[in-house]
Amino acid sequence: MATASRPEPGGTPVLLPDGAELQGGRLAIGGCDVGALAARFGTPLLILDRATIDHRLAEFAGVLGGPERVVYAGKALLCVALCELLDAAGASLDVGSAGELATALAAGFPAERIVLHGNNKSLAELETAAHHGVGRVVLDSFDEIARVAEVRPRCRLLVRVTPGVAVETHEFIRTGQEGSKFGFPTGPHALEALRRALALPGCDTVGVHLHLGSQIVDLDAFARAAERIAALLARARDELGFVASEIDAGGGFGIAYTPDDRVPPPERAAKAVVGALSGALRRAGLPEARIYLEPGRAIVGPAGVTVYTVGTVKRLPGRTWVAVDGGMADNPRPMLYGARYHAFDPTRIDAPAGSPVSLAGRYCESGDVLVHDAALPEGVAPGDLVCLAATGAYTYAMASNYNRVGRPAVVLVDGGVATEIVARETPADLLRLDRHLDGRPAGWRG
Numbered sequence: 001m002a003t004a005s006r007p008e009p010g011g012t013p014v015l016l017p018d019g020a021e022l023q024g025g026r027l028a029i030g031g032c033d034v035g036a037l038a039a040r041f042g043t044p045l046l047i048l049d050r051a052t053i054d055h056r057l058a059e060f061a062g063v064l065g066g067p068e069r070v071v072y073a074g075k076a077l078l079c080v081a082l083c084e085l086l087d088a089a090g091a092s093l094d095v096g097s098a099g100e101l102a103t104a105l106a107a108g109f110p111a112e113r114i115v116l117h118g119n120n121k122s123l124a125e126l127e128t129a130a131h132h133g134v135g136r137v138v139l140d141s142f143d144e145i146a147r148v149a150e151v152r153p154r155c156r157l158l159v160r161v162t163p164g165v166a167v168e169t170h171e172f173i174r175t176g177q178e179g180s181k182f183g184f185p186t187g188p189h190a191l192e193a194l195r196r197a198l199a200l201p202g203c204d205t206v207g208v209h210l211h212l213g214s215q216i217v218d219l220d221a222f223a224r225a226a227e228r229i230a231a232l233l234a235r236a237r238d239e240l241g242f243v244a245s246e247i248d249a250g251g252g253f254g255i256a257y258t259p260d261d262r263v264p265p266p267e268r269a270a271k272a273v274v275g276a277l278s279g280a281l282r283r284a285g286l287p288e289a290r291i292y293l294e295p296g297r298a299i300v301g302p303a304g305v306t307v308y309t310v311g312t313v314k315r316l317p318g319r320t321w322v323a324v325d326g327g328m329a330d331n332p333r334p335m336l337y338g339a340r341y342h343a344f345d346p347t348r349i350d351a352p353a354g355s356p357v358s359l360a361g362r363y364c365e366s367g368d369v370l371v372h373d374a375a376l377p378e379g380v381a382p383g384d385l386v387c388l389a390a391t392g393a394y395t396y397a398m399a400s401n402y403n404r405v406g407r408p409a410v411v412l413v414d415g416g417v418a419t420e421i422v423a424r425e426t427p428a429d430l431l432r433l434d435r436h437l438d439g440r441p442a443g444w445r446g
């Protein structure tokens, strides 16, 4: 069967969003038939299930003791409507650039619940953050501490530390290991950073931040990191008289992308981090700290499903190429990280699968292959729909206009209602910034 995993109450992992239902072999999400959504909004289309986002935010909030302790990582996916949804849930928001900050502010997201990140924040970004009253800034380098001294934001500060724990994940998304470009190693560098941060006038240095990496499934890594954090904070107490009241332990919780993936459910993962940190602080004789987490992928990843339309089927000796109307520009993860996905036809999810096919994108790169061994229905043909599951995170957020193709639309589905929360990019959008040789706006004459 060319199936996609169905949601199993209490079971993990699941590939489809919580709001997924199968109705006579057709997939519906949030009460909306996926085939009908494709007809109405066109393809490629990113469908986001609100129920999944709400459930996952609530799960993390339950473990952490409050929705504001869930600092959604905007880099996974950000747009105005998503900020509104996060605000309604009472969550906090991690932004890593002036653009992400502008998106949050445009949504009316409370600046006090925004955490500013980045390993190279510009003076202008720090000034904008200070101007709008961003609640927390995470310090990443000595140069940045000097910039913050210039800007004098009235906010809370955390020092980002790298505990020297290398997690098992793709090397591009590993961040907490020794030699990482992020943060201060948890030895003399981190102590010096804390010392300088504590000396900044007008700000309140409250603790440390760590982020080990992304798509982590081995929870022991968090326990190893917790011991190093507690050791650092014990030294900070002894040598600087500083007692941390906050620890932001980052995100990184893995999700299932294929039916073979086994990942800890979010609640278990969050409990493991909180338990490890609390235990390590206690053993080091330190008081409890407020613990924050920054999940991105674990919130929006499983909420998303991308729908494509098949355009060509090329049956060659030894391989069949099925090409869809999207690919590496709307989802660069297969090319960037060798990421694997599960493909299926949302209008006949129970149809018997033919021989495996290669699901190719439409872009001018041989490496633009979304799935190398897709089990699509026998006789797949132009006009058929193909879905990839678990595409909510790091797809649209990393999308490009390669080949001058517009980025897809994004729809949020909930209770039988589909709302377009990001419109499809048009040729006019693509030409908006172009100028003729004489400097006149180019415009679209289509």
Ligand SMILES: Cc1ncc(COP(=O)(O)O)c(C=O)c1O
Residues within 6 Å of the ligand: 073, 075, 076, 094, 117, 211, 213, 214, 215, 250, 251, 252, 253, 294, 295, 296, 297, 298, 393
């Ligand atoms: C500082 C920080 N926090 C949180 C995240 C979110 O990670 P994930 O989406 O894996 O939960 C990232 C991702 O790179 C990050 O760099």
